Amino acid sequence: MGSEKSAARGLPTREELSEAGRRALAAVDQVLHDRPNKIGHDFSEAVIGLSKLREQVIAERRADPTSETLLHRLGRLNSVLSVLVGAHYPLGDVPWDCLEKTRGILAEIVAEEVES
Amino acid sequence: MSLWDLALSDCIVVMGSNMAENHPIAFRFVVEAKTRGATVIHVDPRFTRTSALADIHAPIRSGSDIVFLGGIIHYILENDLWFRDFAMAYTNIAHIIDDRYTDPERNNGFFSGFDPKNASYKQDSWQYRGETVQPSIAEHHVHTTEGTEGEVAATSTRPPEEDPTLQHPNCVYQIMRRHYARYTPEMVERVTGCPRETFLRVCKALTANSGRERTGAFCYAVGWTHHSTGVQIIRAASIIQGLLGNIGRPGGGVLALRGHCSIQGSTDIPTLYNMLPTYLPQPNAFSPHHNLKEFLKIETVPTGWWHNLPKYMISLLKAWYGANAQAANEYCYAYLPKLTGDHSQLPMTLAMVDGVMKGQFILGQNPVVGAVNSDLVERGLSKLDWLVVRDFAITETANFWQKGRLVQRGELQPADIGTEVFFLPSSMAAEKDGSMTNTSRLVQWHDKVVEPPGDNRSETWFIYHLGRRLKELYAGSKEPKDEPIHVLTWEYPLRGPNQEPDAEAILREINGYTVADRKQISSYQELKDDGSTACGGWMYCGVYPKDGHNQARSRRPDSPGGNGAHAGWAYAWPSNRRTLYNRASADLDGRPWSERKKLVWWDAAKSEWAGNDVPDFVKTKPPHMRPDWSKHPTGMEALGGNDPFIMEPDGKCMLFVPSGLKDGPLPTHYEPIESPVKNPLYDQQSNPTAKLWERPGNEYHRQGDPAYPYAFSTYRLTELHCGGVTTRVMPHTAELQPEAFVELSPELAEELGIRHLDWTVLSTARGDIEVKAMVTSRLRPFLIEGKTVHQIGMPWVFGWEGYARGDIANVLLPIVGDPNTSIHTTKAITCNIRKGRLERPGGRSHGQ
Numbered sequence: 001m002g003s004e005k006s007a008a009r010g011l012p013t014r015e016e017l018s019e020a021g022r023r024a025l026a027a028v029d030q031v032l033h034d035r036p037n038k039i040g041h042d043f044s045e046a047v048i049g050l051s052k053l054r055e056q057v058i059a060e061r062r063a064d065p066t067s068e069t070l071l072h073r074l075g076r077l078n079s080v081l082s083v084l085v086g087a088h089y090p091l092g093d094v095p096w097d098c099l100e101k102t103r104g105i106l107a108e109i110v111a112e113e114v115e116s
Numbered sequence: 117m118s119l120w121d122l123a124l125s126d127c128i129v130v131m132g133s134n135m136a137e138n139h140p141i142a143f144r145f146v147v148e149a150k151t152r153g154a155t156v157i158h159v160d161p162r163f164t165r166t167s168a169l170a171d172i173h174a175p176i177r178s179g180s181d182i183v184f185l186g187g188i189i190h191y192i193l194e195n196d197l198w199f200r201d202f203a204m205a206y207t208n209i210a211h212i213i214d215d216r217y218t219d220p221e222r223n224n225g226f227f228s229g230f231d232p233k234n235a236s237y238k239q240d241s242w243q244y245r246g247e248t249v250q251p252s253i254a255e256h257h258v259h260t261t262e263g264t265e266g267e268v269a270a271t272s273t274r275p276p277e278e279d280p281t282l283q284h285p286n287c288v289y290q291i292m293r294r295h296y297a298r299y300t301p302e303m304v305e306r307v308t309g310c311p312r313e314t315f316l317r318v319c320k321a322l323t324a325n326s327g328r329e330r331t332g333a334f335c336y337a338v339g340w341t342h343h344s345t346g347v348q349i350i351r352a353a354s355i356i357q358g359l360l361g362n363i364g365r366p367g368g369g370v371l372a373l374r375g376h377c378s379i380q381g382s383t384d385i386p387t388l389y390n391m392l393p394t395y396l397p398q399p400n401a402f403s404p405h406h407n408l409k410e411f412l413k414i415e416t417v418p419t420g421w422w423h424n425l426p427k428y429m430i431s432l433l434k435a436w437y438g439a440n441a442q443a444a445n446e447y448c449y450a451y452l453p454k455l456t457g458d459h460s461q462l463p464m465t466l467a468m469v470d471g472v473m474k475g476q477f478i479l480g481q482n483p484v485v486g487a488v489n490s491d492l493v494e495r496g497l498s499k500l501d502w503l504v505v506r507d508f509a510i511t512e513t514a515n516f517w518q519k520g521r522l523v524q525r526g527e528l529q530p531a532d533i534g535t536e537v538f539f540l541p542s543s544m545a546a547e548k549d550g551s552m553t554n555t556s557r558l559v560q561w562h563d564k565v566v567e568p569p570g571d572n573r574s575e576t577w578f579i580y581h582l583g584r585r586l587k588e589l590y591a592g593s594k595e596p597k598d599e600p601i602h603v604l605t606w607e608y609p610l611r612g613p614n615q616e617p618d619a620e621a622i623l624r625e626i627n628g629y630t631v632a633d634r635k636q637i638s639s640y641q642e643l644k645d646d647g648s649t650a651c652g653g654w655m656y657c658g659v660y661p662k663d664g665h666n667q668a669r670s671r672r673p674d675s676p677g678g679n680g681a682h683a684g685w686a687y688a689w690p691s692n693r694r695t696l697y698n699r700a701s702a703d704l705d706g707r708p709w710s711e712r713k714k715l716v717w718w719d720a721a722k723s724e725w726a727g728n729d730v731p732d733f734v735k736t737k738p739p740h741m742r743p744d745w746s747k748h749p750t751g752m753e754a755l756g757g758n759d760p761f762i763m764e765p766d767g768k769c770m771l772f773v774p775s776g777l778k779d780g781p782l783p784t785h786y787e788p789i790e791s792p793v794k795n796p797l798y799d800q801q802s803n804p805t806a807k808l809w810e811r812p813g814n815e816y817h818r819q820g821d822p823a824y825p826y827a828f829s830t831y832r833l834t835e836l837h838c839g840g841v842t843t844r845v846m847p848h849t850a851e852l853q854p855e856a857f858v859e860l861s862p863e864l865a866e867e868l869g870i871r872h873l874d875w876t877v878l879s880t881a882r883g884d885i886e887v888k889a890m891v892t893s894r895l896r897p898f899l900i901e902g903k904t905v906h907q908i909g910m911p912w913v914f915g916w917e918g919y920a921r922g923d924i925a926n927v928l929l930p931i932v933g934d935p936n937t938s939i940h941t942t943k944a945i946t947c948n949i950r951k952g953r954l955e956r957p958g959g960r961s962h963g964q
Contacts, residue, residue, distance in 0.1 A: 035233075091457050
């Protein structure tokens with residue numbers, strides 16, 4: 001969906017979504033660097049941003065339900081969100097190893113978003 | 117213990133409950149005990165109807181329960197009043213703990229092993245010396261230096277080391293004496309506000325009613341559980357009862373008052389996110405649970421009854437996946453959802469606010485009223501794409517978008533809320549078949565007596581037909597992620613014009629059957645781990661033991677002169693057993709501790725356990741049998757005839773818990789997260805492992821914040837039930853409690869210039885509400901550490917719907933979780949109160 005149409009409908013623009021993705025990646029990088037006692041509320045920004053990105057992918061997929069690319073992207077986004085939410089609200093220790101791996105997937109998604 | 121077993125108690129302590137008002141049916145048995153001469157004690161911040169019927173009312177400041185109970189433990193130990201024969205035989209009082217263990221007394225309020233980086237404990241140093249005790253709760257793995265592959269130094273090579281002289285400095289007895297050394301009667305008065313003399317009367321009553329001839333019971337409810345130390349409060353009572361020999365015996369026990377119609381059932385066949393039915397561990401994506409073999413290896417406790425986990429797990433998978441579940445595919449284990457984090461209600465609310473969640477089903481619940489931090493709940497609901505609410509009257513949750521607080525004060529506009537809300541009418545209890553499981557683990561069947569009107573349908577109907585439609589919707593999908601829906605068994609007979617699923621068919625599946633011939637199973641001992649049995653919940657095995665026999669429907673009480681177990685009345689899991697751990701009602705020789713308190717005993721002539729209840733023990737295991745350690749016994753072979761607590765790995769009552777709890781092996785007083793009082797016992801103010809999520813909209817008050825100087829608690833009313841809608845819409849209950857109120861003492865009222873029925877504003881960092889004052893002397897100021905602390909309380913059952921209305925108390929409360937259960941805190945926070953009213957945009961609303 002073009003930036004102009006998104007803006008007209010009050011939906012985030014492509015640029016805003018790209019920026020949300022970059023901030024989410026930065027937030028993940030920060031916690032991976034700091035390994036804090038507990039991942040605090042600042043991390044919510046990452047989750048909120050990615051949730052908006054997911055909204056966009058869902059809208060695009062509904063417009064083009066046969067797209068395997070969009071299906072794959074949505075699956076990866078949902079996986080990333082599951083891990084981020086699980087790290088933010090862990091059952092026991094923060095799953096740092098899994099968060100490291102997820103960071104890689106998130107970086108790919110962000111790169112694809114920038115290119116699109 | 118059974119509910120009616122209370123009538124056999126010689127002393128009953130009701131604490132963390134206003135039992136007379138909130139469990140009036142159950143309270144009859146307390147009254148019966150009293151008419152037979154029992155001493156009844158009520159420990160509570162308020163003087164309620166329960167207190168009025170008690171012999172002793174012990175007032176305590178909300179949130180100081182562990183000091184009170186710890187004081188009783190101190191009293192018992194220092195006056196040598198414990199039931200020595202019982203405790204020495206059946207508890208771990210003589211067990212020796214790891215040399216590295218240190219107590220909060222030496223560590224400023226921390227146990228050894230605390231990692232400040234993670235705000236969590238490593239439990240190496242809590243273990244029995246030379247071994248690691250594995251808990252049966254998956255997410256409570258022992259974090260030890262042994263590694264994560266599940267290889268533990270199992271208790272199958274030898275029994276734990278003990279010192280029967282109790283002199284070893286690290287035996288549990290000496291550890292407890294040191295731990296509770298400062299929980300003196302004077303300290304109890306300083307911290308709880310309960311007068312020393314009153315506290316000592318409680319101690320004397322309890323200890324005088326223990327031993328061979330006499331027993332006592334504790335009854336509790338959410339006044340204990342809804343704290344950041346909730347589990348530990350209950351643990352403190354279990355220590356008292358273990359020391360006094362009040363477990364497994366007539367009139368003894370720690371009775372959880374699970375009073376909602378099927379709240380016990382909701383955890384048995386569960387609505388808890390982190391458990392499979394009947395308390396099997398839920399697999400976790402971040403644990404070594406990658407396949408069934410690994411899962412069972414990690415989670416199967418080597419000794420004790422939980423060693424049977426594989427039978428229960430595989431039988432559950434067979435029930436759920438039917439013929440699709442085979443050994444070759446590990447019984448479809450891969451299709452089970454795996455935990456990825458804490459998905460309990462509290463973080464779920466926060467995830468809703470962050471826009472992570474797309475939709476919610478709310479069935480028979482009203483979180484805008486009943487969940488803490490009501491404004492944040494509303495905010496979260498407004499971020500959903502869809503919301504389905506099922507109830508029989510419109511709830512605050514269903515119309516948050518129209519009448520909610522955020523809309524009323526203009527923060528949100530209905531037109532801007534994108535949530536599509538579906539309100540679906542539900543049946544009421546008499547309009548549907550089903551079972552209810554509540555206090556005493558009692559499963560009682562109820563029959564439908566009238567068809568629901570119009571489009572009203574039962575939850576069973578809804579869930580079944582939703583599942584059926586989802587299976588149809590995904591039938592053509594080839595996606596691997598949709599395979600679990602394909603293979604799920606979902607066939608139940610449908611009856612009547614509404615195509616209602618046969619609830620008894622569901623109960624039969626939960627009971628279990630042999631796969632080959634679909635014959636009902638009568639006992640969980642028949643369950644197998646080879647795929648030949650299916651069972652939806654092993655603890656319920658026996659509720660429907662053969663075709664046509666629904667034991668939950670049975671209503672045959674004992675006749676006069678009967679043994680009092682009332683085994684013909686419904687079904688108590690497991691095995692229709694009424695008192696758990698009842699082997700402990702007999703001594704080491706298998707003889708009842710006394711004729712007066714006999715329950716089960718060893719019948720030497722028949723070489724089996726017999727008695728007035730189903731023995732909670734291997735029926736043929738003689739009392740003098742001891743494990744042959746040379747054979748490295750497992751399961752029940754590792755437990756002797758003197759080990760009644762069969763769900764524990766060593767068969768002993770755990771006074772000291774080496775593993776399974778996240779915040780310590782012994783209950784320790786920490787102040788509530790919000791408290792007007794500095795912790796007098798330790799530098800560590802509050803539970804260091806409590807689940808905290810401070811963020812905008814969920815700010816916490818600092819200790820002693822002068823802006824919020826009063827202790828605040830919430831509670832229920834007899835006449836209005838829980839989230840309130842079910843009874844606020846009924847004129848005959850609504851008129852009994854027509855509007856919200858806040859209770860405060862005459863002293864505080866005078867200080868603030870508030871008269872009875874004046875409007876007041878209650879405030880916390882989460883929000884403000886207005887409510888009329890009930891000035892009452894049933895609340896008294898407490899003297900805590902030389903300072904007056906005022907206690908305020910309010911029922912949380914009101915909302916803007918129905919005839920009986922009022923502002924929502926849970927607006928005030930923060931989102932804070934107990935570390936073991938994630939249960940919220942509703943019983944002890946701080947607040948402010950002033951005379952006056954709130955300025956409301958658009959004038960008065962909400963029934964005012």
